[in-house]
Structures are given as structure tokens and as C-alpha cells.
Amino acid sequence: MSSSSMRSFEYLESLPGTVFNRLYKQPSTALAIFRRMLPQLAKSFVMAMLYMPRPLPVADLDTWVRPGSRREQDTAIDLLERLQILKRTAEPNKPRSYVLTNPFAASLRQALTGGGNHRSFGVPSRTHAEGQVTKAQLDDFARRQWEGVLGYMVGSTGVGLNDEGAKLSLAVKHLLKYGRLVEVRGRSVDITQDGFAFVLQEVNAQVWTILILYLENAEELGMDRVDVLSFLFMLGSLELGQGYSKANLTDTQLQMLLDLGDFGIIYQNTPNSDSYYPTRLATTLTSDASALRSATAGFDTALRPSNNDDKGFVVVETNYRIYAYTSSPLQIAILSLFTRLSTRYPNMVSGKMTRESVRRAISMGITGDQIIDFLYTHAHPQMRKNANFLPPTVVDQIRLWQIEGERMKSTVGFLFKDFLSAAEYEGLCQYAGDIGVLKWKNDAKRMFFVTRHEQVAAYLKSQKEKRREGG
Amino acid sequence: MPKAVKGVLVECDPSIKAIILKIDHDKHDYIVEDLDDQHLVIKESQLPRLKERLEEVLADTQQMPDESGSD
Numbered sequence: 313m314s315s316s317s318m319r320s321f322e323y324l325e326s327l328p329g330t331v332f333n334r335l336y337k338q339p340s341t342a343l344a345i346f347r348r349m350l351p352q353l354a355k356s357f358v359m360a361m362l363y364m365p366r367p368l369p370v371a372d373l374d375t376w377v378r379p380g381s382r383r384e385q386d387t388a389i390d391l392l393e394r395l396q397i398l399k400r401t402a403e404p405n406k407p408r409s410y411v412l413t414n415p416f417a418a419s420l421r422q423a424l425t426g427g428g429n430h431r432s433f434g435v436p437s438r439t440h441a442e443g444q445v446t447k448a449q450l451d452d453f454a455r456r457q458w459e460g461v462l463g464y465m466v467g468s469t470g471v472g473l474n475d476e477g478a479k480l481s482l483a484v485k486h487l488l489k490y491g492r493l494v495e496v497r498g499r500s501v502d503i504t505q506d507g508f509a510f511v512l513q514e515v516n517a518q519v520w521t522i523l524i525l526y527l528e529n530a531e532e533l534g535m536d537r538v539d540v541l542s543f544l545f546m547l548g549s550l551e552l553g554q555g556y557s558k559a560n561l562t563d564t565q566l567q568m569l570l571d572l573g574d575f576g577i578i579y580q581n582t583p584n585s586d587s588y589y590p591t592r593l594a595t596t597l598t599s600d601a602s603a604l605r606s607a608t609a610g611f612d613t614a615l616r617p618s619n620n621d622d623k624g625f626v627v628v629e630t631n632y633r634i635y636a637y638t639s640s641p642l643q644i645a646i647l648s649l650f651t652r653l654s655t656r657y658p659n660m661v662s663g664k665m666t667r668e669s670v671r672r673a674i675s676m677g678i679t680g681d682q683i684i685d686f687l688y689t690h691a692h693p694q695m696r697k698n699a700n701f702l703p704p705t706v707v708d709q710i711r712l713w714q715i716e717g718e719r720m721k722s723t724v725g726f727l728f729k730d731f732l733s734a735a736e737y738e739g740l741c742q743y744a745g746d747i748g749v750l751k752w753k754n755d756a757k758r759m760f761f762v763t764r765h766e767q768v769a770a771y772l773k774s775q776k777e778k779r780r781e782g783g
Numbered sequence: 784m785p786k787a788v789k790g791v792l793v794e795c796d797p798s799i800k801a802i803i804l805k806i807d808h809d810k811h812d813y814i815v816e817d818l819d820d821q822h823l824v825i826k827e828s829q830l831p832r833l834k835e836r837l838e839e840v841l842a843d844t845q846q847m848p849d850e851s852g853s854d
């Protein structure tokens with residue numbers, strides 16, 4: 313699963329149940345969560361249970377899954393419970409059962425079979441008086457705005473770039489500052505650790521990061537987060553190149569149109585026009601993984617500066633020298649984050665990677681692998697003629713510089729200890745491994761370390777009940 | 784009844800672990816549980832402080848090769 317959807321997960325999981333309840337009333341939200349957030353097995357469970365009139369006993373669900381795939385089953389069930397899609401019912405004298413929660417099931421049924429007057433998938437605008445906007449125009453607009461945002465973030469790293477391109481509104485700058493992607497000191501803007509990692513992410517992950525920041529910030533501005541969230545999920549279901557009517561949007565959502573326009577996620581001819589257009593940044597938000605990858609790949613290429621027909625422009629020599637055939641301020645700024653640039657020509661910059669420059673980048677939060685990835689994807693076609701086209705000495709050295717700083721690896725979590733019996737230890741340890749939270753274990757000491765304890769504790773309790781029932 | 788203790792799992796080389804043990808030795812206010820050669824659990828609140836102390840110790844004991852500015 314991509315890191316972007318992981319981030320949106322973490323945000324969603326932190327929401328209280330009442331928010332889920334209101335969110336799932338929108339069919340578009342239920343569908344978006346279903347298709348974007350769930351692994352295939354979880355989808356199968358939901359589909360199978362969607363039209364079931366009665367709760368499904370736990371034992372019956374277990375028979376659907378091969379014994380060898382318990383791990384996948386546990387992960388899927390765990391996720392569904394955390395997203396409050398599935399819940400366990402416990403009534404006396406009845407076997408424990410699963411049931412889909414209601415606003416979600418009803419909304420998903422409505423989304424799949426149609427009907428109702430919910431308008432949650434957006435209302436296409438019928439007036440074309442102001443002139444149709446083409447997809448190319450939308451892509452161009454989105455690219456300009458988004459590059460502008462990235463350029464603003466990295467443009468201050470001492471290369472002395474004149475800011476060209478899109479003008480950023482105060483709201484955008486405020487949001488980047490709020491999210492600690494940049495730090496503003498007086499008139500100068502400095503990129504932070506998080507910001508650095510952000511710039512090198514793929515576009516879709518970047519959009520999600522920005523949107524989650526926007527959500528958190530929206531609460532502070534007094535905007536209703538259910539309104540904001542359901543609008544975001546709706547955006548993902550819109551069609552590129554189609555205008556949509558503003559008529560049935562809430563005030564919060566109208567404000568969002570303006571804010572998202574600054575990022576190039578939404579396009580409007582004028583702020584007062586009565587329709588809006590989602591750009592590619594918006595329409596790929598909640599599409600499922602495969603569609604997303606190709607779409608972002610397409611957009612990624614589109615995002616590369618137009619003066620490079622081929623996207624490779626970096627030459628790396630075995631002596632750590634770098635020659636980059638580019639005049640794009642964004643690319644130069646990114647390079648300068650981990651290279652000591654010395655000379656700039658009209659169409660090329662040159663410099664050298666040093667221990668100091670790479671260590672500086674690593675201390676800002678970027679990993680050595682990210683640097684290597686960047687060099688790899690942007691390698692000049694001349695370099696690609698060799699099979700192993702990045703000099704192995706350089707790649708190894710970057711990794712070594714990285715390891716130098718990683719004296720210890722730390723993971724927050726919980727240590728389980730003081731088990732009475734080997735059986736108790738083994739059962740719980742096995743379960744923790746199955747749901748993927750186990751980090752370390754020692755059979756002899758009967759101790760193990762997990763990243764989350766809620767599920768494990770719940771399992772421990774259920775085992776105990778089972779034993780009591782049995783005994 | 785097994786116990787669950789909140790903390791941070793630290794993975795490191797035995798040499799680094801030895802330094803951590805030494806840092807902890809003064810007041811015993813970092814380590815929750817010593818697990819094995821390469822693992823220990825420390826208090827979450829102390830993690831930044833421990834990292835700082837570790838850097839200090841390493842800076843004292845290690846010589847970094849000088850980098851001349853010539854290209």
C-alpha cells in the first residue's frame with residue numbers, strides 16, 4: 313500500500329466514532345473509503361456481507377479463509393474495525409458475530425446501485441457559457457500551481473533563485489508553515505526535515521499530505537471537518553475535464569474551492585463563476601491503486617520541466633562530481649539540498665557530493681536511498697547506456713554516510729513480559745506476528761515487543777474468556 | 784497475567800549498546816529493560832536526551848576525517 317494512503321489512514325483512525333457516523337452518511341465517502349483504503353480481502357468481506365440481513369457468526373467467517381491465510385484475515389478484520397466499518401456483536405446466548413455498521417452499509421449499497429437524491433457525487437454543470445476548459449489547460453494549471461508550491465519550499469536554499477512561476481497566496485504559505493514543512497524567519501523561508509522529504513515524494517502522496525494538513529488546520533479555522541472530508545472524498549469521484557455546479561455546496565466547501573485552487577487541485581475561471589473543474593490532482597485522489605499509479609506516473613512526467621524532453625539530466629562521475637543539464641529552479645534547488653554546487657551555466661549546473669553535503673541532507677531528514685533514487689530516476693541518457701549506470705562507489709558511499717548517522721534505531725511500542733506459561737506466550741506472540749505488530753521477541757525470556765497493544769490485549773482477553781467457557 | 788510496559792525499542796550494535804549502558808549507569812534513568820546484545824527498551828520521554836548524550840560521547844571518541852574544500 314502506498315505511503316500516501318497510509319497517512320490518510322492514520323488521520324482517519326484518529327477520528328471519533330461520531331465523525332465516522334456522519335461521514336459514512338455520504339455515499340461518495342463510503343465508496344471512496346471502500347475502493348481506496350481497503351485491501352482486496354477486506355473488500356471481499358464487505359461485499360459478501362453487504363446484503364446480509366443478520367450478523368455473521370465469527371466461526372462462519374473463519375471458514376471462508378484458508379487456514380494458511382489467517383494473517384491476511386486478521387489484518388483485514390482489524391482494519392475494518394478500526395475504520396468502524398465492521399463491528400462485533402456480543403449478545404448473550406448467541407455466538408459472537410460480525411455485522412457491517414449501518415450508515416456505511418446503507419451508503420455503500422446506495423453508491424453501488426444508485427437511486428436517492430443525495431447529490432454526493434457532484435452535480436455536473438450544464439452551463440458552458442464561460443467556455444469549456446480543456447484537459448490540457450487543467451493539467452497546465454495544476455502543474456504551474458503545484459510547481460510553484462514546491463519551488464517556494466526549496467527556492468530558499470541559498471542558490472539565489474529568482475522566483476518565477478505561480479504566485480502563492482498567503483493561505484498556502486500559512487499552511488506550509490503550519491505543517492512545519494517550512495520555517496519562516498523574518499523574510500527568509502527555510503525548508504525543514506519534513507519539507508525535504510515531502511518534496512521528493514510522489515505527487516499523489518504530496519497532495520494527501522497537504523490535504524491532511526488542510527484538514528487539521530480547517531478545524532482551527534472553525535470549519536466543519538465532516539464537511540471538509542466528505543468534499544475531499546467527493547472530489548476523488550469527479551471526472552477530469554467536466555465542470556461541476558457550485559449550487560449545492562455548503563459555505564465551508566465554497567471556501568475550500570478557493571483554498572484548493574491555490575494548490576492547483578481545483579480550477580475556476582473566476583472566483584465568482586458558478587462552476588468549478590477538478591484537475592488531475594483531485595481526480596486521482598481516491599481511485600484505486602492501479603489506476604492511480606498510471607495516472608500519477610503520467611502526471612509525474614508532466615510535472616517535469618518542459619525544457620527537458622527526456623527526463624534524465626544528471627551525470628554522476630565516480631569522483632562524486634555531478635553535472636546537471638537543467639535550468640529549472642526547482643531541480644537545481646533539489647540538487648543543492650545534497651550537493652555542493654559550484655558553478656552555474658545557462659543550461660547546466662555542476663558540483664560535488666561531499667560527506668558534509670550528504671550528511672547535511674540526511675540530518676534534514678532525507679534518506680540516502682531517496683538521494684540515490686533521485687539520481688537514478690534523473691540519470692542522463694548517456695549514463696543509461698551502461699547496465700549499472702550509477703557509479704557503485706558513489707551509491708555505496710552515500711549509504712555509508714547514511715549509516716554513520718544511524719547509531720540506533722528506535723521504535724515506540726509496548727513490551728510484553730511475565731508470562732506464566734509457554735503456551736500463553738506462544739499464542740499471543742503468534743497472534744502479534746500475524747497482525748504484523750511484532751518487532752522483537754525472545755522465546756527463552758518469554759518477552760516480546762509490539763508497536764500497538766490494543767489488538768493484542770483484546771486477543772488476550774478473548775483467549776481468557778474462551779478458556780473460561782471451555783473450562 | 785502478562786504485563787505490558789510502554790517504552791521505546793532501541794536496536795543498535797553491541798558497541799553502541801555498551802555506550803548506552805554506560806550513560807545509564809550514572810542514574811539508571813534511561814533503560815526499562817535490557818533485552819539482548821542488540822536490543823533494549825528505554826523510557827519514551829528520555830529518547831531525545833539519550834540521542835543527545837550518545838552524539839556527545841561519539842563526537843568525543845571519534846575522529847572524523849577532515850574534508851578539504853578543494854574540488
